[in-house]
Amino acid sequence: MFDALTEKLQQTFKRLRNKGRLTEADVQEALREVRMALLAADVNFKVVKQFLAQVEAKAIGQDVLTSLTPAQAVIRIVRDELTALMGTSLERVRMASNPPTVIYLVGLQGSGKTTTAAKLARMLVHQGRQPLLVAADVYRPAAVEQLTALGAQIKVPVAYETGRDPVALAELGIARSRQLARDVVIIDTAGRLHVDDTLMEELTRMQARVPGHETLLVVDAMTGQDAVRVAGTFNHKLPLTGVILTKLDGDSRGGAALSIRSVTGLPVKLIGSGEKVDALEPFNPDRMASRILGMGDVLSLIEKAESTMDREGTAELAKKIGHAEFTLEDFKNMLAQVKKMGPLSKLVDMMPAMPGMTKPKGAIDDRSVVRTEAILSSMTRQELRRPDVLDGSRRRRIARGSGTTVQEVNRLLRQYEEMRKVMRQMKGTKGKRGMPKMPFPPLG
């Protein structure tokens, strides 16, 4: 449904290639594609309009028209502008000089406040802090139980007392933090609509009694055009200090991030990227810009590869590949290297969509990697080094040992064969530094 912008732009310019010289009208056409991409990514309509006006001014001022690769030039301007708009520095959750630091989490129903509260607490524990959670959502049935269960899971105390209203619970949080010597108090508030005056006023009363050092708006990354109004209203009524964007492990483009940033000026401080309690990450403006444009995140991918693969291992591997003696054992090592970078499904999300190639949506199942590993681990050293000894009987044994089927073992061996062919071909193109392009086979 949403083709990658890069691809569309390339098509647009391909059509224009034979024209010899590009006109302003051609750039306009390209910008129309950008506009569609932004709108499909749920960036607010007004924000898109304003943004494109800026880009147009830049694009026409620069040498896009005479550039040899106008598509790239336009994309670069769009991307740079987008990144600039999103904020250039990494924003952190600030700690008060005089503890306890009070952090409020506010937002609409279902945006993920309770889960985020636990994730944030866990992150702070890892940074050497002593957080305390306050269950101040007294409206949703079992919200308190949810936070209590999460608190037990991450071993962070949860303050709550039946019968207290949210204002009294905030005060209870402060009292408990003193008793338990806790330096951060995270208050999980009830989900509320920005148009609900009674509940908004309740938040104001809470903050009058227990002022927050950080009041973070938790926003679902899938939010549409309304994001602007929601953030605007919350920001108008409360002293918001930042935004946490949740459910970014979904496939929404997250245009809401741009809308909120440009309308309220609030920095996105953290992003939720999974269901587990450790899935909370700092926000990377550059990465977000690419995501909104559907361009993937090659940079982060490279960084990740560099930081997690050990150099010796990859050098060894590269050497092996150079000699075209790529064995199953090497394949096993390679798999281990790639796995260090994190779940494959996440890596695929970072890759840009290639022209003419659709990204396998959710098709990469991390468990298929586990199965591949199981198969490889069920082979003897001899089999790993000389796969040609693998006859039917051995394959059956491997399938049984790894809890898979002979078909799966066969498929893996076919994939391995293909990879080896690719490796042989690459032998001719030696001399490039670092890891060669990873010809990762379609698993599963």
Next chain:
Amino acid sequence: MAGFWERLKNGMTRTRSGFGDRIRGLVMGREWSEDLWDELEAILYEADLGPEVVEILLGRLRSRLRHERARTAEEVLTVLRTVMAEMLAVGDTERRDPYQLTSDGPEVWMLVGVNGTGKTTTAGKLARQMSQRGHRVVLGAGDTFRAAAIEQLQEWGIRAGVEVVHQSPGADPAAVAFDTVRAAGARHLDLALIDTAGRLHNKAHLMEELKKVVRVIRRENPGAPHEVLLVIDATTGQNGLTQAAVFTEAVQVTGIVLTKLDGTAKGGVALAIAHHLQLPIRFVGVGESADDLLVFDPDSYLQAILGELHG
């Protein structure tokens, strides 16, 4: 349907500039002119209709206007409303009462969707409304993943006076579904309502898990699930479309529940879903109490979006 229209309108007046108000403010009492197109486009976009649907709508509107020679802004709006109504008219041609159960044995309804859209709340509201209508209902706590989701459903079970079939957290949701369907059969109940855990549609293994739940239900009760309701947050943008497409592919969604419609004057993604996937919207959620789940009525919905039209 007065109730729906009133509630929705009340909900909408809480937002400062409703979609319909803006359109009316824009065009009422004015002669239609070309420069109004841009404004209309902006309003449609801001209602989360999305690029594709906006283009289609405006295209159809243009060609209609040429035929029908609409002059005043009111006339143009009337045409727009007709075009939107056509887009919403999907699914069952004659709209049946969604509260009515059609099969003889116990029916099985499932609630599916991404995280935080209000599946558990909707399950609770439905349980209460159905039992108020004399149906004998059992709830299945199929969200075994989220902490305290079972307790949340049990709370709703108490409010609705309905039994909740559950296992311990972390249990296999298919096993819970099986128990629920079996309980409904053994006790000759009318409806088994099964809540499921929120899952992002791009998580292949979670979608597989959902397929398994359906397989298990089907094995126990052929013909079930009779209704698979995809619960979508009305503030969702274009991703709602992808969600609907993927869930439909995995578990044959039969209808949409649009929740939290009171927080937005829009919910335009519903139109996009109706257009692209031909899925009818069955219910809308407009508030926190059990009565705030309403049968979706396209006419009232459009009336609420576009405002009352005269002439």
